[in-house]
Amino acid sequence: MDEQPRLMHSHGVGMAGHPGLAQHMQDGTGGTDGEGRKQDIGDILQQIMTITDQSLDEAQARKHALNCHRMKPALFNVLCEIKEKTVLSIRGAQEEEPPDPQLMRLDNMLLAEGVSGPEKGGGSAAAAAAAAAAGGAGSDNSAEHSDYRAKLSQIRQIYHTELEKYEQACNEFTTHVMNLLREQSRTRPISPKEIERMVSIIHRKFSSIQMQLKQSTCEAVMILRSRFLDARRKRRNFNKQATEILNEYFYSHLSNPYPSEEAKEELAKKCSITVSQVHVLLSNKTSSNPVVSNWFGNKRIRYKKNIGKFQEEANMYAARTAVNAASASAQGSQANSPSTPNSAGSAGSFNMSNSGDLFMSVQSLNGDSYQGAQVGANIQSQVDTLRHVISQAGGYSDGLPGSQIYSPQGISANGGWQDAPTPSSVTSPTEGPGSVHSDTSN
């Protein structure tokens, strides 16, 4: 303690013209002493040089001896002088590096993914809440979701633990090095700048290790994420019941198969269809159930594309809803259809994109405003077929087994399915697709 570390700044700079060592060397009495001093200095240097070869205790002892050596201040001054010169060259190498762009990228990503952010980021919590709210019955989805979150938080935990470990190690090491340097500054000149430099070197080293950690964390998150996103693409067919419910709605609203938000929600609930959690996670909209919307979108387009293929199905569901509604009450059968009065498919008036004139009205069962079955096609290539079908009055030909016939009402030539009162009532296709009366065969 008696000896403060001799940092250079405390020594001043003005010794260039007056080297302390020279002074010491010259303040002897006789010329012959010169030899002895030289010897002395050589001794000291020798001791210094070999100090690292010794055991700790020995070294410690020798250090103390050196510290007390009468030549020490002189030697120290010399070292200071040399240092002063070399420092200049060191300074040049010292550049303030800008923050590593890649590190910044990693940081940003970790933050965005909620790994490095505040504990249990509000964002993910909100997403979870949204998922829970949107998917009331969806145990499947929320399970998947929580799985994702569990894995993410696992990653986050590992990341934080490791990060903390690194930080601690870094601090420990830094303190250690600084102590060492301070200790050493007794025997050799060390500028604060040098210590600073050393510290920054240490920090750089550690931060490069940290970067590796961040990188692998990012990778892990990416992998998790991609696996999660892939999962969303994995298609699971709805169960039969769900499909039936959806189909029922579709065919009973064939005139306007665009369920409202509430209707979609309702259907989703009935079918136990939940929003894919991804939708909730990636888009924070609380709106309609995209799964149901997807279904209706697909259904509409596919129905429209190939009505014939769906005739059977349509009739089936129409019949079902008819029974349910118990309305029917088929009153008059219009004269003009060759077929029996009742043969009406579900009414669909959804207007085919191109040409409204393809359908023909054949019969309308309801006195009030309702149209009977309709057949329509928008595809030019189907026209012939349709004509054929129609001419057969519900008989079928090639692709179109249907027994449906169009009535013009509710159909607008221009676009979109017109809305029409629920068709419900109309049908009674008696028997499935069969319902073909009249001259079917020919």
Next chain:
DNA sequence: CGGGATGATTAGTT
């Protein structure tokens, strides 16, 4: 395995 069925995604439209 091939191919149709089907849910999801995407580009473009209104």
Next chain:
DNA sequence: AACTAATCATCCCG
């Protein structure tokens, strides 16, 4: 923003 049309990716049945 919701829809259509096309397409992708997977399921599923023969």
